Amino acid sequence: MRYESITDAIGDTPLVRIDPAVHGLRGIDLYAKLEMLNPFGSVKDRAAWNMVRAGLPGARQRGETIVELSSGNTAKALALIAGMHGIGFKSVTNRMRIPEIKDLLLLLGAEIEELPGQSECLDPTATDDPLTLFHQRLNAPGSAHLHTDQYFNTLNTEAHATGTGPEIIADLDGRAPDWFIACVGTAGSSTGVARALRAHDPSVGVVGLVARKTDFVPGIRTIDEVQEVGLFDPATYDIIDTVGADEAIDGMLTLIRRCGILSGPTGGAAYHGAVRHLKALDDEGTGRRRTAVFIVCDRVESYLGYVRTRRPELLGMPPARNSVATLTDGEVRSATSIDVADARKWIAAERPLVIDLRGPFAYGALHIEGSVNIVDELFDELVRGGLPFGRRQPVLLACPVGEKSARYAALLTRMGHQDVRSLAGGIIAWRDAGAPLVRD
Incomplete structure (x- = not known):
């Protein structure tokens, strides 16, 4: 095939059948839509091109910079498109959590600005959050930026409603699959594909996969985070299920080692969630073989540090x-949690060491006075080497909603710490109770 531009190669990605010997489903054919084979390497190529294409001539003429609140594949695609058209690109984010992606963006010539957002992703209702205020300024009249706005731009969804979804139907000989299983990030691909499939056959079942609240899976939101995404509509999904980091990695390994598909963890999560959901529905007595499709969003190479x-x-x-991944549900449930009122009394009486596990910008925006900020990834490294403080030192752990802190409290208890507690409900509960918070 011959193309006049690399952007002409976006789309028309393969739909590949997964060998039944791998997934074990008897009456269901499972297919992977290989969005990793888009020219810039991910499913976000479609949305990035669809969102920015019409505005490129004017942006170049006015000397504008393309800006997106992204720390991943959307930023990568937009940086490449911007460079092709002689335009600058800026990635704005709360926290770059994948070092390889940050390095790649810098290599592509992107400018990266990490703003002190109070949560891990944009919350448009938090009017005092610097990340939200920046988002509002980008959309104000007279802005010197071309803001693609992936979380709210319907062109994100449209890219998949007119491209990815119809391609799946065409590759299945004009039929929609019985099920579509999708990880939910900006919700553009899941919403757009679901819309196209259901327009063809309203009976298509749609499963949305979100990350467990205590886990980080690249490209997937938790159920709390996804509520803040403007494109997210819970009515799109028949079921919303969760996947964890280890399940995503296990699924990724299966795709890589058994199927020859160099999937990243998001695709692994989609595969794992698909097989888990479909096994309960696998019935050979229906009289026909049924089909299901999931998306392999991107490639593994950018996530070696995540795996490491x-x-x-x-x-x-x-x-x-000493990994939290080794904890049992029983250990987590038995960890000592303390509500806001009791935590305030304990702090006043015992002066425990208060450790805030959030990102540095969220901590800097608002935190408990006297607390120490140790980002969860760094705290994880410290704990793996042994107890980072004395066994008898009273410790109160805090995170956004009290779930990560509970797991670390359980782990430290297993390791022999004598008095470690988790703040129930996290910093959000502390704030909602009207307890004092300070800012740097």
Whole structure:
């Protein structure tokens, strides 16, 4: 095939059948839509091009910079498109959590600005959040930026309603699949594909996958985070289920080692969630073979650091010691949690060490007076080497909603710490109770 521009190669990605010997489903054919084979490497290529295309001539003429609140694949695609058209690109985000992506964006010539957002993703209702205020300024008249606005721009959804979804139907010989299983990030691909499939066949079942609140899976929101995304509509999904980091990595390994698909963890999460959901529906007595489709969003190479941190044994390194991934549900439930009122009394009487596990910008915006900020990834590294403080030192752990802190409290208790507690409901509960918070 011959193209006049690399952007002409966006779309028309393969739909590949997964060998039934791998997934074990008897009456269901499972297909992977390989969006990783878009020219810039991910499913976000479609949305990025669709959102920015019409505004490029005017932006170049006015000397504007393309700006997106992204720390991942959307930023990568937009940086490449901007460079092709002689325009600058700026990625604005709360926290760059994948070092390889940050390095790649810098290599592509992107400017990266990390703003002190109070939460891990944009919350348009938080009018005192610097990230929200920046988002509002980008959309104000007279802005010197071309803001693609992936979380609210319907062109994101349209890219998949007119492209990805119809391609799936065409590759299935004019039929929609019985099920579509999608990870939910900006919700553009899941919403757009679901719209196209259901327009063809209203009976298509749609499963949305979100990350467990205590886990980080690149490209996937937790159920709390996804509520803040403007494109998210819960009516799109028949079921919203959760996947964890280890499940995403396990699914990724299956796709890589058994199927030859160099999937990243998001695709692994989609595969794992699809097989788990479909096994309960796998009935050979229906009289026909049924079909299901999931999306492989991007490639594995950008996530080696993510794998190294969570599953070092896969890269020939010693297994992680003292990892929260090894906790049982019973251990987490038995961890000592303390509500806001009791925490305030305990702090006043015992002066425990208060550790805030949020990102530095969220901590800097508002935190408990006297608390120490140790970002959860760094705290994880510290704990793997052993107890980072004395066994008898009273410790109160706090995170956004009290779930990560509960897991670390359980782990420290297992390791022999004598008095560690988790702030129930996290910093949000502290704020909602009217307890004092300070800012840097």
